[in-house]
Every structure is written in structure tokens, then in C-alpha cells.
Amino acid sequence: xxxxxxxxxxxxxxxxxxxxxxxxxxxxxxxxxxxxxxxxxxxxxxxxxxxxxxxxxxxxxxxxxxxxxxxxxxxxxxxxxxxxxxxxxxxxxxxxxxxxxxxxxxxxxxxxxxxxxxxxxxxxxxxxxxxxxxxxxxxxxxxxxxxxxxxxxxxxxxxx
Numbered sequence: 001x002x003x004x005x006x007x008x009x010x011x012x013x014x015x016x017x018x019x020x021x022x023x024x025x026x027x028x029x030x031x032x033x034x035x036x037x038x039x040x041x042x043x044x045x046x047x048x049x050x051x052x053x054x055x056x057x058x059x060x061x062x063x064x065x066x067x068x069x070x071x072x073x074x075x076x077x078x079x080x081x082x083x084x085x086x087x088x089x090x091x092x093x094x095x096x097x098x099x100x101x102x103x104x105x106x107x108x109x110x111x112x113x114x115x116x117x118x119x120x121x122x123x124x125x126x127x128x129x130x131x132x133x134x135x136x137x138x139x140x141x142x143x144x145x146x147x148x149x150x151x152x153x154x155x156x157x158x159x160x
Contacts, residue, residue: 004121006134009114010142014152016105016113020080021159022148024103028055034147036060051075054087065090073100080105091137097122115145 012019022030028042028049040058047053053072059065068089075082086092086099100120105113121134152158 002123002126004123004134005118006121006138007116007118008138008142009116010145011108011112011114012145012149013110013112014149015111016080016107018152018159019113019115019145019148020077020082020105022152023145024075024082025049025077026159030148030151031144034151035144038063045069047072057089068092095123095127097124117141 028044032039032041038060040060042055042057044053044055049055049072051072051074054069055072056067056069058067066089068091069087070084071087073083073085081102081104083100083102085101092098099122102118104116106116108114119134119138
């Protein structure tokens with residue numbers, strides 16, 4: 001098994017605690033509401049959202065994929081950080097065993113935040129992943145973050 005690591009970050013005018021609450025703590029409620037064309041539902045199949053919990057994302061009808069499952073491996077509400085793993089689902093295809101993500105929201109000087117993300121792609125056998133192969137998934141993740149950013153900017157009183 002090989003491991004390929006990628007990092008990325010983006011800035012947002014939304015405060016870090018709000019982004020963390022929306023994208024990490026309450027994503028199972030918020031994301032299906034904001035993106036019903038892509039995400040049918042997100043539900044906990046084990047646990048209640050704490051460390052060790054597993055949540056299943058069910059994609060909307062007509063999607064290329066049916067579902068994926070994530071396991072929460074670390075959750076730090078004080079430092080606004082989370083580590084989780086994509087452990088099951090057809091999104092892994094035939095090359096990937098799992099993907100581990102580490103996300104941290106840090107304050108920026110303007111009241112907003114910097115979102116830092118690191119992803120480790122654990123491949124089957126010795127398959128090597130190139131950034132171009134992962135670009136689509138990264139773009140979708142950033143797109144989701146931007147949808148949440150727009151919602152939080154439009155409704156500044158939520159997740160306070």
C-alpha cells in the first residue's frame with residue numbers, strides 16, 4: 001500500500017468557529033439542505049458525532065456514486081480541528097483503500113479564517129496517485145466549503 005499526501009488551504013471572511021460548527025459539527029444537517037442536488041442525506045450509522053463515530057453520506061439520484069462512510073478519528077472543539085477517514089464507498093474506486101483528512105480552521109487578521117486541509121490517499125498495492133487524478137475531488141470539497149461560506153455570510157446569526 002502506498003500513501004500520497006496533498007495539502008491545500010483557502011481563506012474565508014467567515015469566523016473559524018462558525019466554519020467549524022457548520023462544516024464539521026453540523027454538516028450532517030446543513031450540507032443536505034444546502035446541496036440537495038448532490039447530497040441526499042448524511043446520517044450517523046455509529047456513534048453520535050464524537051470520536052469513533054461513523055457517518056454515511058448518501059448521494060442524490062443520478063449521481064455517479066451511491067454512498068461513502070467517514071469515521072471521525074480526532075475532534076478538538078477548542079483548536080477547531082478534526083481528523084477523519086473515508087473508509088468505505090464506491091468513491092474509493094479500485095485504487096484506494098481509504099483517504100485520511102485533517103482539517104483545521106485558524107483565525108485570520110480580518111475576522112475570517114484560513115482553512116488548512118491535508119489529505120492522505122492510501123492506495124491499494126503500490127498505485128501512485130497524481131494531483132491531477134485528485135483534482136476533481138478537491139474541487140468538489142472547495143465548492144462545498146464555498147457554498148457553506150455563502151450561506152454563513154447570508155445568515156450571520158447561525159452557528160454563533
